[in-house]
Amino acid sequence: MDILKQLGAKAEQAEVVHVHSESTTVGFESNRLKSSQVEETRGVAVRVVKGGRLGFAASSDESATDRLVTNALESAAYGDEIPIAFPAPQPAPQVTTFDPAIVELSIPRMVEIGQEIVDLILQIEPEARVNVTLERSVQHLSLRNQAGNEVSSRRSPLSVICEVIRVEGDDVLALFDLVGTTVWQDDYLAFARRLREKLELAQKSAAIRSGRMPVLFAPTGALVLGLPIMLGLDGKNVYTGVSPMAGKVGQKLFDDKIAVIDDPTLDGRFGSASYDDEGVAHRRNVLVEGGGLNGFMYDLKTAAQSGVESTGNGSRGLFNPPSPSPTNLVFQAGETPLAEMIASIDEGLLVEDPLGLGQGNVISGAFSNSLSLAFKIEKGEIVGRVKDVSIAGNVYDLLQDVAAVSQETGWVYFNFNLPYVLLPDMNVVAKA
Amino acid sequence: MRDRIEIALKNSKADYTEIRIEEREATTVAYRGRDLETANAVIDVGGIVRCLCRDGGWGVATFNDLSDLLTRVEQAYQCARVAQSEEPIPLAPIPASEDRLTVALQHDFRGVPMADKKVLAEAYNEILLGYSDKIVDTMCHYADAFSRVTLATSEGTFVEEERPMVSLRVVAIARDGDNVQTASEGRSGQRGFDFLQGQEELARVVAQRAVDLLSAETVVGGQYPVVLNPMLAGVFVHEAFGHLSESDFVYENPKAQEMMVLGRRFGLDILTVFDDGSLPGLRGTHRYDDEGTPTGRTDLIKDGILVGRLHSRETAAKMGERATGNARATGYRYPPIVRMTNTAIEGGETSFEEMVKGIELGVYACDAYGGQTALENFSFSSGYAYMIRDGQIAEMVKDVILAGNLFTTLMNVDAIGDDFEWLHAAGRCGKGQGGLPVAFGAPHIRIQDVVMGGK
Numbered sequence: 001m002d003i004l005k006q007l008g009a010k011a012e013q014a015e016v017v018h019v020h021s022e023s024t025t026v027g028f029e030s031n032r033l034k035s036s037q038v039e040e041t042r043g044v045a046v047r048v049v050k051g052g053r054l055g056f057a058a059s060s061d062e063s064a065t066d067r068l069v070t071n072a073l074e075s076a077a078y079g080d081e082i083p084i085a086f087p088a089p090q091p092a093p094q095v096t097t098f099d100p101a102i103v104e105l106s107i108p109r110m111v112e113i114g115q116e117i118v119d120l121i122l123q124i125e126p127e128a129r130v131n132v133t134l135e136r137s138v139q140h141l142s143l144r145n146q147a148g149n150e151v152s153s154r155r156s157p158l159s160v161i162c163e164v165i166r167v168e169g170d171d172v173l174a175l176f177d178l179v180g181t182t183v184w185q186d187d188y189l190a191f192a193r194r195l196r197e198k199l200e201l202a203q204k205s206a207a208i209r210s211g212r213m214p215v216l217f218a219p220t221g222a223l224v225l226g227l228p229i230m231l232g233l234d235g236k237n238v239y240t241g242v243s244p245m246a247g248k249v250g251q252k253l254f255d256d257k258i259a260v261i262d263d264p265t266l267d268g269r270f271g272s273a274s275y276d277d278e279g280v281a282h283r284r285n286v287l288v289e290g291g292g293l294n295g296f297m298y299d300l301k302t303a304a305q306s307g308v309e310s311t312g313n314g315s316r317g318l319f320n321p322p323s324p325s326p327t328n329l330v331f332q333a334g335e336t337p338l339a340e341m342i343a344s345i346d347e348g349l350l351v352e353d354p355l356g357l358g359q360g361n362v363i364s365g366a367f368s369n370s371l372s373l374a375f376k377i378e379k380g381e382i383v384g385r386v387k388d389v390s391i392a393g394n395v396y397d398l399l400q401d402v403a404a405v406s407q408e409t410g411w412v413y414f415n416f417n418l419p420y421v422l423l424p425d426m427n428v429v430a431k432a
Numbered sequence: 433m434r435d436r437i438e439i440a441l442k443n444s445k446a447d448y449t450e451i452r453i454e455e456r457e458a459t460t461v462a463y464r465g466r467d468l469e470t471a472n473a474v475i476d477v478g479g480i481v482r483c484l485c486r487d488g489g490w491g492v493a494t495f496n497d498l499s500d501l502l503t504r505v506e507q508a509y510q511c512a513r514v515a516q517s518e519e520p521i522p523l524a525p526i527p528a529s530e531d532r533l534t535v536a537l538q539h540d541f542r543g544v545p546m547a548d549k550k551v552l553a554e555a556y557n558e559i560l561l562g563y564s565d566k567i568v569d570t571m572c573h574y575a576d577a578f579s580r581v582t583l584a585t586s587e588g589t590f591v592e593e594e595r596p597m598v599s600l601r602v603v604a605i606a607r608d609g610d611n612v613q614t615a616s617e618g619r620s621g622q623r624g625f626d627f628l629q630g631q632e633e634l635a636r637v638v639a640q641r642a643v644d645l646l647s648a649e650t651v652v653g654g655q656y657p658v659v660l661n662p663m664l665a666g667v668f669v670h671e672a673f674g675h676l677s678e679s680d681f682v683y684e685n686p687k688a689q690e691m692m693v694l695g696r697r698f699g700l701d702i703l704t705v706f707d708d709g710s711l712p713g714l715r716g717t718h719r720y721d722d723e724g725t726p727t728g729r730t731d732l733i734k735d736g737i738l739v740g741r742l743h744s745r746e747t748a749a750k751m752g753e754r755a756t757g758n759a760r761a762t763g764y765r766y767p768p769i770v771r772m773t774n775t776a777i778e779g780g781e782t783s784f785e786e787m788v789k790g791i792e793l794g795v796y797a798c799d800a801y802g803g804q805t806a807l808e809n810f811s812f813s814s815g816y817a818y819m820i821r822d823g824q825i826a827e828m829v830k831d832v833i834l835a836g837n838l839f840t841t842l843m844n845v846d847a848i849g850d851d852f853e854w855l856h857a858a859g860r861c862g863k864g865q866g867g868l869p870v871a872f873g874a875p876h877i878r879i880q881d882v883v884m885g886g887k
Contacts, residue, residue: 012474014785026514026800029680029684030515030684030685032515033489033516034489034490035489035490035491035492035493035511035512035515035516035767036489036490036491036492036511036512036514036515037491037492037493037511037767038492038493038507038508038511039493039494039495040493040494040495040496040497041496042496044496055471055472056470056472057472057473057474058474058475059475059476059477060475060476060477060478060496061475061476061477061496062496064475067475068475071472071473071475072472072473074473074546075471075472075473075546076466077546078461078471078550079468079471079545080467080468080469080840095791100558107511107514108514111514127687129684129685129688148542153596154547165685165688165690167680167685167687167690167691168687169691170691170808170839171808172808173808210653236464238569240464240465240569240605241465241568241569241607242568242569242605242607242612244610244612244794256840291535305467309655319474319476321470321472324442328842336800355809355810355811355835356811356812356813356835359801359811359812359813359833360801360831361612361801361830361831363614364610364611364613365606366650366831368813368831368833368885369811369833369885370810370811370833370835370836370883370885371807372809387837388809388835388836388883389807390653390833390835390883390885390887392653392831392833392885396610414807420552427573427653429653429654429883429884429885431457431655431836431883
């Protein structure tokens, strides 16, 4: 018997999600092709609402239907009483997330690409050790619920993770980058060239004093500022009251230059899709505009708890119930060219790669990070790498006053798009 | 199943083949604030085949459908042939083991109804919520998992192992206006349900700490002598040093080998660091690693001198050393890589009072929110901390994040406490493959001249 019908006979609402994915990975270790891997994943996850209570169960053993039904109903017996309604069929925007050019990438071609990346780095750092992982996947997700909603999606993510380690005596420089797309990019080496530029700049070193100075955050570095905002906009943190932004919709919280948009409708991006993982149609949501707070990111459950509509931010893995999560989180570009921003700094710090991202009391807005890669800016020029430097502050204070936001942006950590952000005056601690 | 595994191994065309099958059932009960957020069970069944062609490389196939192992072996073999290696890839020799490891838990959580697990989590959550009206949010997370793992290799190893794990995490979030503070504690082990009962005091401590942190000032940035409590000392040695002792970092990197040359002085004579995957009941413990190598104690630093490192069979063979039983995988989706198990700083002779007595202005940093290392540079944040003034523990401070250079910091460890303990916190290491259970052990330690961010 069909599992949706089985569940539907025993509960008021039911939802069945099947996932099937196949992926192929090639891995370079210490500059050489070391391994390749194929992975096949299958599984089924179900949710039910019985007696007004929500239950969940999942299995990667697709034949274990009876246990799955039993587990879901038992889970509902203890579940939350939530006025949740699985969504009826609804129209959604067309978003491209599948590209045969990625699906058809052969293993030898993937190896070639990996080798090109390694060679690009070794040209300027012959002593470096480069680890590269390329993965391409085909992911199918099909969702059905008792309300007649049937959504099936097909995605073709391609991701590249690159790590460069350079050891000179006791000096270790470790750089890390990861990029992803769902449609083929002809300029697939762009990220590797950026990595190479950073390495080239890091060949010179510089000393910096402790104290207050202008600090320029590059896109990866700007995650230090973006992460607390992302958590603060999460409907779950808003509902539970831990978000410092809770209850502040309509208020101006940041400098005019700050705008944050969750945008799943961009073709080909890693977090793009027509529907979210609960069958809710995706849309572009402007969360912060001109420094003012417009709204938050909700899935069905946190929306029901908060008495609002889902914003289409339900995201799930096979073994976890959905929770709110950004799709592609875009911190909007500004009006200043990057070159102008650098030229404006007499003495300051350029933050490329922070260490310990996300550790500490992030939700409060507080951060304190040492920096694995940072540069000194002197008289309008980047003069060299600085080591043993750390920065600390609170995003809710610091983003009140932003000196400039760049026209240029970069995609980092798969689904974040950030510009360069210049803060006019913050504390920098350097080891004497 | 055994027949099918052995037939698949026999049919492999690779020089070395390994099959690992895992069946896992896990239960989670989680409260967030007043809401019971999760009460569910999941079933996870899957496998991995790993093949080595000595003149090629490694090939891996992972899957959920266990019905056609022969095809999976062929897929992994084809993957192994993609790479071309100029020198044959060696594997250090290990004895073939045939073993069946079952566990007898004092109070087996598989027989405990979901209702009782809910009651336990709810009781701790009620303590958190009821402690103060400043506590605006809580998390109380109960989890158990029981895995049956079968490892078979073409060299004759066939090990079946039962792996139980229970864990509890309690988190209190206190808020006063815009000031939001979090405190947490965890407890975990390869134990039964009883291991998580009677932990009311843990919940009270967490609630009190979150409230106390509301009135703590941010530490003033600068350089301080710092005393670490055993939990933070354990995380420190794992993050700052342990990852460098994992040989996959050095084995194909001559410059890194120079840096990590055995015999190099890393600390004062008082410093000894080891890893031991064979200690009963700890989170990182297994009789065999995921290549079938028996686990045991490996001294990493002895009396301040680097004396050893952690190996898989491949890294050991490349470096002419012995396989140490540190090839571990985070489940059937991953091939094993070099990982720590239970890692510790051995106890010393200084009492906590003596350690603090000599400090005019310093920081007593406790527990860890997390840590990260970019090899020689590390950064880790303490859960809570106090200033030390004139040899006395003084006011609480917050946002204490220690960062530094491994080599100078280890040389600056100038006192080791006489109060060694294994921590039962729910330690997870995220290297490469996501969270793998590990354990930390340490006494209090003192480090001079630690750089701290802050206001």
